[in-house]
Structures are given as C-alpha cells and as structure tokens.
Amino acid sequence: GNSVTQMEGPVTLSEEAFLTINCTYTATGYPSLFWYVQYPGEGLQLLLKATKADDKGSNKGFEATYRKETTSFHLEKGSVQVSDSAVYFCALADTGRRALTFGSGTRLQVQP
Amino acid sequence: ETGVTQSPTHLIKTRGQQVTLRCSSQSGHNTVSWYQQALGQGPQFIFQYYREEENGRGNFPPRFSGLQFPNYSSELNVNALELDDSALYLCASSPDTNEKLFFGSGTQLSVL
Numbered sequence: 001g002n003s004v005t006q007m008e009g010p011v012t013l014s015e016e017a018f019l020t021i022n023c024t025y026t027a028t029g030y031p032s033l034f035w036y037v038q039y040p041g042e043g044l045q046l047l048l049k050a051t052k053a054d055d056k057g058s059n060k061g062f063e064a065t066y067r068k069e070t071t072s073f074h075l076e077k078g079s080v081q082v083s084d085s086a087v088y089f090c091a092l093a094d095t096g097r098r099a100l101t102f103g104s105g106t107r108l109q110v111q112p
Numbered sequence: 113e114t115g116v117t118q119s120p121t122h123l124i125k126t127r128g129q130q131v132t133l134r135c136s137s138q139s140g141h142n143t144v145s146w147y148q149q150a151l152g153q154g155p156q157f158i159f160q161y162y163r164e165e166e167n168g169r170g171n172f173p174p175r176f177s178g179l180q181f182p183n184y185s186s187e188l189n190v191n192a193l194e195l196d197d198s199a200l201y202l203c204a205s206s207p208d209t210n211e212k213l214f215f216g217s218g219t220q221l222s223v224l
Binding site for chain 1: 114116145147152153154155156157160168170202204212213215216217218
C-alpha cells in the first residue's frame with residue numbers, strides 16, 4: 001500500500017535559517033505529491049504540489065521537487081520566519097484516487 | 113478562509129454512544145472527504161462522497177458512516193464509540209475534477 005515517511009520533529013530554527021524537511025514515499029504508479037501546512041487551531045492548507053517527476057512545486061518561498069529516482073519530495077525554504085511555525089504534512093494521492101495518504105507531520109518552531 | 117465549516121468544534125461523548133459531525137462545503141463542490149487525525153499523527157482517510165454516493169473508503173469499520181446532501185452539507189456518523197475514536201475529524205471538499213482539497217478546521221471529539 002501507499003505510505004509517506006517524513007522526518008520527526010520538532011524542528012527548531014532561528015529566524016532566517018535554512019529549512020529542510022525530508023519526505024519519502026512508497027506508492028504504485030505515478031502519484032501526485034503535496035505539502036500541507038497546519039497552523040494552530042486551523043485546518044490543513046495546501047502549501048504546494050507536484051504532479052509528475054522532476055516537477056517543482058513552490059509557494060510563499062517554500063519549494064519541493066518530485067524526485068522519482070529517490071522517491072522523495074523534500075520541503076525547503078531559504079529563510080524561515082516566525083510566522084512559518086506550524087506543522088507540515090507531506091502527502092500523496094494515488095493515480096485515480098482522491099484519497100490522500102499523509103505522513104505523520106513535522107512540527108516547525110522558528111524562534112526570533 | 114477555505115469556505116468549509118464544521119460543527120461542533122469540540123464534542124465530548126462516552127464510550128458506546130453515537131455521534132454525528134457536520135460539515136458545510138463550498139457551493140459547487142460535489143466531492144467531500146472525511147479524515148481522522150489522532151493526536152500527533154497525520155490525517156487518515158475515512159471515506160469520500162461524490163454527488164451523494166460513497167466513492168471510496170479507507171480502512172475504517174462500518175460503524176463509521178456518512179451522508180452527503182444536495183445542499184453541499186454532509187455528515188459523519190460514528191456508532192458505538194470507542195476510546196480510540198478520540199481524534200480531530202476533518203472534512204474536506206473539492207470540485208469534481210481536481211485533487212485540491214479545501215479543509216475545514218475540524219471537530220475535536222473526545223470519548224471518555
């Protein structure tokens with residue numbers, strides 16, 4: 001079956017530091033890959049997505065590249081802000097299904 | 113603001129009881145999905161409804177059931193509540209043909 005593995009948190013960074021959150025996946029076929037963000041007390045929000053190999057999703061300074069050869073979709077940001085503090089979820093959607101398979105989430109804490 | 117609202121925001125039930133959670137989707141969103149998010153975990157897919165018919169189901173027992181109504185509202189019903197049903201329940205809606213999900217803020221269910 002499908003699965004998503006992401007690095008455990010919490011990840012604690014100082015403002016303006018570089019961020020990487022690792023995500024690897026197992027799936028059949030050619031899934032679409034997503035990063036969702038969950039701010040305290042709120043629902044999940046789509047941060048970025050990529051639908052095929054070598055695609056790069058980007059939004060709000062965050063980027064992730066769909067690497068089929070390493071089955072990875074690592075999230076990066078060059079300079080984090082305090083407002084980026086949240087829980088980040090990597091997810092995949094199998095071809096033909098709309099159900100998302102999520103990783104367990106990585107909490108990011110950015111200190112001023 | 114995702115346009116998806118869930119009620120109630122918090123709920124406390126005792127083991128063996130039944131519960132109904134409600135979701136109001138954006139107008140025109142014919143697909144609604146429900147997810148269970150246990151504390152510290154990623155959301156897990158319960159089921160999806162498309163135009164009032166169940167359109168996919170995750171690994172949840174039959175005591176989890178749902179309804180979708182023509183006015184873009186939906187319900188998640190859980191019978192014979194168990195302690196492990198304590199979780200955040202998320203509703204997400206989407207238009208027919210793409211994978212972008214719009215999540216509500218969830219209902220926090222506690223089973224005592």
